[in-house]
Amino acid sequence: MFIDHEYIENLLRNAENATNEDIEKVLDKACKKEKLSHEDIAILLEIKDENLLSKMFKVAGDIKKSIYGNRIVIFAPLYISDYCVNNCVYCGYKRCNDFNRRKLTQEEIKNEVMILEKMGHKRLALEAGEDPVNCDIDYITESIKTIYSTQNSNGAIRRINVNIAATTVENYKKLKAAEIGTYILFQETYHKPTYENMHPKCLKGNYEYHLTAFDRAMEAGIDDVGAGVLFGLAPYKFEVLALMLHNDHLEDEFGVGFHTISVPRLKKAEGMDLKLFPNLVDDETFKKIVAILRIAVPFTGLILSTRESANMRKEAIEYGVSQVSAGSCTGVGGYKEQEEGKDVNQFSIADERSPLEVLKGLIDDGHIPSYCTACYRSGRVGDRFMSLAKSGQIQHVCQPNAIMTLQEFIEDYGDEELKEKGEKLIKAELNNVQREDIKNKVTENLEKIKKGERDLFF
Numbered sequence: 001m002f003i004d005h006e007y008i009e010n011l012l013r014n015a016e017n018a019t020n021e022d023i024e025k026v027l028d029k030a031c032k033k034e035k036l037s038h039e040d041i042a043i044l045l046e047i048k049d050e051n052l053l054s055k056m057f058k059v060a061g062d063i064k065k066s067i068y069g070n071r072i073v074i075f076a077p078l079y080i081s082d083y084c085v086n087n088c089v090y091c092g093y094k095r096c097n098d099f100n101r102r103k104l105t106q107e108e109i110k111n112e113v114m115i116l117e118k119m120g121h122k123r124l125a126l127e128a129g130e131d132p133v134n135c136d137i138d139y140i141t142e143s144i145k146t147i148y149s150t151q152n153s154n155g156a157i158r159r160i161n162v163n164i165a166a167t168t169v170e171n172y173k174k175l176k177a178a179e180i181g182t183y184i185l186f187q188e189t190y191h192k193p194t195y196e197n198m199h200p201k202c203l204k205g206n207y208e209y210h211l212t213a214f215d216r217a218m219e220a221g222i223d224d225v226g227a228g229v230l231f232g233l234a235p236y237k238f239e240v241l242a243l244m245l246h247n248d249h250l251e252d253e254f255g256v257g258f259h260t261i262s263v264p265r266l267k268k269a270e271g272m273d274l275k276l277f278p279n280l281v282d283d284e285t286f287k288k289i290v291a292i293l294r295i296a297v298p299f300t301g302l303i304l305s306t307r308e309s310a311n312m313r314k315e316a317i318e319y320g321v322s323q324v325s326a327g328s329c330t331g332v333g334g335y336k337e338q339e340e341g342k343d344v345n346q347f348s349i350a351d352e353r354s355p356l357e358v359l360k361g362l363i364d365d366g367h368i369p370s371y372c373t374a375c376y377r378s379g380r381v382g383d384r385f386m387s388l389a390k391s392g393q394i395q396h397v398c399q400p401n402a403i404m405t406l407q408e409f410i411e412d413y414g415d416e417e418l419k420e421k422g423e424k425l426i427k428a429e430l431n432n433v434q435r436e437d438i439k440n441k442v443t444e445n446l447e448k449i450k451k452g453e454r455d456l457f458f
Contacts, residue, residue, distance in 0.1 A: 015042035084129030092269035117155030130165035166213035172220030190242030191234035223382030224259035232266030294320035370402035
């Protein structure tokens with residue numbers, strides 16, 4: 001198995017003796033964008049010196065800006081079913097929790113999507129519990145079809161990423177045929193003993209089957225996969241190194257690693273007590289994890305949800321995070337019920353700002369909020385996306401597309417304050433577009449958007 005526990009533990013033991021000079025050498029290597037070894041990453045995990053931490057945050061921030069510029073992708077989750085046969089210790093959906101479970105009808109899904117579109121969302125992450133009877137693959141693909149076909153007067157969902165349980169090659173082929181974007185699956189924890197303790201007597205309890213899900217997804221033709229662990233279950237140093245081993249495995253076997261990595265931290269959920277989890281990650285450690293991941297996998301998107309506070313998200317964006325959710329609800333039927341003043345979230349949400357408020361905050365910090373979904377629809381996925389990213393050519397499409405989607409949002413959903421802030425930023429960003437032909441085309445398209453045209457992209 002490619003997650004070698006003894007190998008990881010040896011890396012961590014050896015790194016305990018790392019000197020400040022050793023750490024400096026790794027950071028200098030990162031500055032040159034040289035690929036870090038597993039030993040290098042283990043050394044970074046040992047940073048304690050405040051000056052070296054500050055240097056690492058700067059290196060991570062510089063790497064992020066050189067690849068992603070100042071754009072931040074915006075999305076929202078959509079929970080469609082809380083039926084679940086598993087009994088995961090940390091999860092509010094576990095089967096021993098007694099509550100009225102539901103799955104959305106296609107009409108209810110349409111209503112949820114209409115609300116999300118009114119918020120300006122173009123990219124969703126579809127979420128569901130694991131229940132082969134009440135939430136089978138045909139229900140998932142039917143729901144995807146409903147989402148894509150639902151359209152407001154000025155809005156439509158253009159990309160659906162899917163986070164469902166590990167499944168078969170045949171079912172992954174069905175997801176591929178349904179035109180999903182990224183298939184997302186959190187390992188939860190790579191530490192096998194912890195994994196088995198967290199998933200007692202349940203379908204999800206097969207560590208190896210869960211671990212090899214991305215192999216089956218890629219075998220089925222899904223180009224983009226998104227990983228993640230739930231930080232707080234097992235020691236974070238082990239998890240970071242295991243993520244890197246998993247990424248390397250996919251690169252070796254399929255030519256491309258993770259498209260995204262999510263970094264959720266364990267939060268309070270129904271039927272669990274945080275005091276029973278000894279590996280919780282504090283804020284300072286969490287920031288270090290984000291920076292190390294950005295340095296270790298420079299071209300992989302890092303996703304941060306509304307589990308984290310607005311202040312934490314602001315900091316993490318500066319040195320690693322490239323995608324954030326906005327206006328999220330983590331309960332089934334939650335967007336409709338949220339309108340009615342009900343609380344149906346699966347776990348505690350820390351950033352309760354509306355998408356409009358999130359966008360204003362990003363713009364105030366000099367970031368371009370991006371609703372772009374062009375790469376998937378233009379075939380820039382998998383190894384094709386990574387080759388463009390590593391060459392730096394992706395900047396020629398990502399920055400212009402971000403600018404145009406921000407103009408769309410301003411026209412369709414913005415208030416006067418956002419219009420003032422956004423158009424000032426757009427004007428400044430146009431001056432930063434390096435190629436004159438692209439700048440001219442973006443300028444032309446911005447005028448078309450103001451006159452009512454939509455979904456213009458490179």
